[in-house]
Amino acid sequence: MFESVLITIATAATPLLIAAIGELVVERSGVLNLGVEGMMVMGAVTGFGVAVTTGSPWLGVFAAILVGAAFSLLFGFLTLTLVTNQVATGLALTLLGLGVSGMIGEAFIGMPGQKLGIIAIPFLSDLPYVGRFLFAQDPLFYVSLLLVAGVAYFLFYTRAGLTLRSVGDNHDSAHALGIKVIAVRYAAVAFGGACAGLAGAYLSLVYTPQWIENMTAGRGWIALALVVFASWRPWRVLAGAYLFGAVSIGQLHAQVIGVSIPSQFLSALPYLATIIVLVLISRNRRLTMVNTPACLGRPFVPAR
Amino acid sequence: MEAKRDGEAGGLLEVRGLTKIFGALTACDRIDLSIGRGEIHALLGENGAGKSTFVKMLFGALEPAAGTIEWKGERVSIPTPGAARRLGIGMVFQHFSLFEALTAAENIMLSLDEKAPIMQIAERARELSKAYGLPLDPFAHVGDLSVGERQRIEIIRCLLQKPDLIILDEPTSVLTPQEADKLFETLETLRDEGKSILYISHRLEEVKRLCDRATVLRHGKVVGHCDPRQETAASLARMMVGNDVEAVKRPADSAGAHETLLEVTGLNRPAANPFAVPLRDINLSLRAGAVLGIAGVAGNGQGELFEALSGEALQDVAAAVRIRGKAAGRLSISGRRLLGAAFVPEERLGHGAAPYMRLSENLLLSRHATDGKTLLGPLGTVRNGALTAAAERIVTAMDVRMSGANPEAAALSGGNLQKFIIGRELDRQPAVLIVNQPTWGVDAGAAARIRQALIDLARSGSAVLVISQDLDELFEISDAIAVMHDGRLSSPLPIAEATFERIGLLMGGAAPEHHVGEAVETA
DSSP, X not given: OHHHHHHHHHHHHHHHHHHHHHHHHHHHTTOOOTTHHHHHHHHHHHHHHHHHHHSOHHHHHHHHHHHHHHHHHHHHIIIIISOOOHHHHHHHHHHHHHHHHHHHHGGGTTOOOOOOOOEEOXXXXXXXXXXXXXXXXXXXXXXXXXXXXXXXXXXXXXHHHHHHHHHHHOHHHHHHTTOOHHHHHHHHHHHHHHHHHHHHHHIIIIISOSOOTTTTTTHXXXXXXXXXXXXTOHXXXXXXXXXXXXXXXXXXXXXXXXXXXXXHHHHXXXXXXXXXXXXXXXXXXXXXXXXXXXXXXXXXXXXX | OHHHHHTSTTEEEEEEEEEEEETTEXXXXXXXXXXXXXXXXXXXXXXXXXXXXXXXXXXXXXXXXXXXXXXXXXXXXXXXXXXXXXHTEEEEOSSSOOOTTSBHHHHHHHHOSSXXXXXXXXXXXXXXXXXXXXXXXXXXXXXXXXXXXXXXXXXXXXXXXXXXXXXXXXXXXXXXXXXXXXXXXXXXXXXXXXXXXXEEXXXXXXXXXXXXXXXXXXTTEEEEEEOGGGSOHHHHHHHHHSSXXXXXXXXXXXXXXXXXXXXXXXXXXXXXXXXXXXXXEEEEEEEXXXXXXXXXOTTSSHHHHHXXXXXXXXXXXXXXXXXXXXEOTXXXXXXXXXXXXXXXXXXXXXXXXXXXXXXXXXXXXXXXXXXXXXXXXXXXXBOHHHHHHHHHHHHHHHTOOOSSSSOBGGGSOHHHHHHHHHHHHHTTOOSEEEEESTTTTOOHHHHHHHHHHHHHHHHTTOEEEEEOSOHHHHHHHOSEEEEEETTEEOOOEETTXXXXXHHHHHHTTOOTTSOHHHHHHHO
C-alpha cells in the first residue's frame, strides 16, 4: 500500500518536476516564460499523435521534445529578438498552445494510446518498501531525476552555468564582458521548451495514455509556481514537485475514501496549495530576493 | 623615462576622428587622442560631455560611426569587449560591471578567456591582491561587499588580464578620500611598471595630482590637450565648462536664537530587504537658517534615512520625527508636507518626477495636498491655467532650459529637470527641505545654481538637510556636516572644524571620539 502510494505520487510529480526544472533554467537566464502550459500541452498532443501513428512511444517522446523547443523558440524570437513584453507573450503562448493542441488533437480523441513501458533494474527493484518506487519506474522518471542532478551540476559547477547565471543576474555587465546575452537566453529558452514538451509527453504517454483536450489541466502553472517555491534552486524543485504530487494524490485518495468534503474542493486543493505556498514565500522577502535572478523579466536591448 | 612619458616615443594608442551619433545627438564628434606607454592620461569633461561614450568605443561596447583606432602602431577595429581584452585593453567600470549574486572569484572567472578552474583563479587573484596591497576575499559574495571592495575586485579582474592600457571610469566618485589615496598609489605603481592608464574624471584636484597629460571634452568635442600640472583647477574648469562657473556665496548665518524645525530622536528602522541598511538610533536636530550636510559613502543608509524622513517609510513611534515641533513619525508624505516640509529624492526620473507627464502635471503630483486650493477646482478638477502659470514661474525662477513650453519630464536634460524639481519645492517656501543628492550628474552651471538656491532658502529662515556623496558640495553649502556609516549618523561637525580628513575618517567608519591626528599616522 505504502509503496503504491509512493509510485502514484511519483507519476503526479514527474511532469511537474520536468517542466519546472526547464523553466528554472529559463528564469536563471533572466527570462520569464509564462507559456509553460502551452508548450506542455503541445508536447502532450504531439507525443500522443506521433506515438499512435508510428506505433513507437519513443518517437512520440522525441517529437514532443522537438515541438516544445520549437514552440519556445517562437517565444524567444518574439521576446528576445523583437523585444516584446515577456508576460504578455508568455500568456499568448499558453492560449495559442491550448488552442492549437485542441485542433490537432480533435482526431485523437477516444483513441487508445501507446504507453512507455516500465524499466525495472534487476535486484535493486526487489528492495523492500522503496525498490519498486525507485528502481521499477517508467524511463522518464529516471530522466527527471537525472535532469535535476544535471541542471544542478551545470548551474553551479560549470563555466557555462556560471555564464548563464551571470546573464540572469546582470545582463548589462554580461554584455560588457563580451558574453552573448541573447544567444545564452535563446539556448535557455529552448531547453525550457524541450523540458515542457517532454513533461507534456509524460502526461499523454505515461500518466494517462490517451488524448484529452486541455489535459495539462494547469500543471504548467503549478510548474511555474514551483520555480518560485524552490527559490530558483534545482534540488528544492525536486522537493516541491513531490510535495505537490503528494497533495494531488492525497486528494484523490480522500475522494475515494469518501471524506465528507465536496469533491470540487478536494480537486482544487493542489491549486490552493500553490497559492498558499506563493503567499508564504513572498512574505519572506529575504529568501526570495537573495536568489531571484535580478534581471528576471527585464528585456535586454544592447546599445550599439 | 621622461621620453617615454611624453607619449610620443612609445605611442600605444592613437585615436583619430572617432565619432558616435545617437539619433539627433552627436555624443562624440571627431575625437583625437593619443596615449604613450607608461602614461596616466586624463579624460576630463562634465557629465554628458561624451567621456563614457568614447571609452565604450575603445572597449568595444559601442561601435563608432567614423574614425580610426591605432593600437601599437597598427590599425585595429574593436567589435566586442572580448576583442579589446585580447588586444590588451582592460576597463574598470563604474556602473553595470559586477554580478552581485556571484562571488568575487566567479566574477573574475567570467572575464577571463582561458578556462582555468575556479580555485586556481581564486589563488591568482589572492596573490595579485597581495602584490598591489588590495585585500580581497575571493569567495565573498559581491552583494555583501562595500563599494570600495567592489572596485578592488574590478581592478584585480582587470589586472589578471595583463592589459597594457587600463581604463578607469570615474573611479573615486564612490570612495572615501583615504580609499582614493590608496588607489592613486596603486595606479602610480602600475605606471612605473610601464602600463598606461586612461583616467576619466571630473575631479580636477586628483587629475592635477595624478595625471601626466589631459584631454578635455565638451559637448562631444575635444576642446584641448594640456599638462594638468601646469594648469590651475580654475583654468581646467573653464576648459570643461566653457565659461567661468560662478562661485556659490554663503552669507554668514544671522546670529540669535532660532527655532528648531526638524528633530529626529532615536530613529530606528529595520532593513526592508536584504540589500538595505538598517537605521540605528539616528538623532539630529536642525534649526531655522541652517544647512546640515550628511556625508557618507553610497549605501550606508542615506536612502533609507531619506525614506524615513519623507514618510515613504513610517516610523513606529510618532515622536521619532518632529517637524516644526509636531510629531510626524506616523504621518504620510502628504501629512508631512502639510506641516511645511518638502522633499527631493535622489532619483529624478521615476521617483522625483513621472517621466512621461508634463512639467505642470508633475508639479501637481507633489503639491496637490499643500496647494489644493489654488491648483484644484471645487470637485477636485485640475485648474490647468493656474498649474501652467505655476510651472512657468518655477521655470523662470530656476532658469530651466527646455525646448517648447511645458514638455514631458523625460525630455529635459538631467540638470534642467533637477532644477525644476528643486524649484517645485522651493516655490512653496517650505519650512524644512530635505534633499538627497541635489546635484548628482548635473553639470557645473546648474549645480552652482541649485546650491545657491539651497543656501538662499536656509538664510530666508528655513531648515535645509542635504544628503550628498559629493564632499566638495557639502563643504560649499553646509553650516555643519554629519556622516552616515553603516546606518548610524555621527554628531555634526561645525563647518569651521570639519576637514576632508576628519570627514573621510568618519566615512570610513572611524569612531567619532577617535583622535584624528593619530589615525592618519597609523593608517
